[in-house]
Amino acid sequence: EVQVVNPGRCPQMGFVTEAFATEATSSGYGVGDDAESWAVDGVRNCLYHGKPGTPPSKYNKSWKRGDVVGFAVDLVKGRILVSVNGTFHPGLSGLSNGA
16 A cells, blocks of 8 residues: 555556566656556546557546555456555456466
């Protein structure tokens, strides 16, 4: 879990695999902007997964200063769940086995 101190303009938080293209982060891309990563952005209300330019999916829970955001991974069902202040909300799906 993390506490949102300053939401900023694009707080993409999530997970990456070992194959995540770390060199992309110096190009302005980050978690979720790669086929080997998944991210949630509670300011722009988007879910990200895929190569740069892949349109994000809608995320229906906004974050604000002071919120506590948590993540849970269900590898059996292949999904990431996101909690905001202790309440879980739908997150990302499509995790492959071993991701």
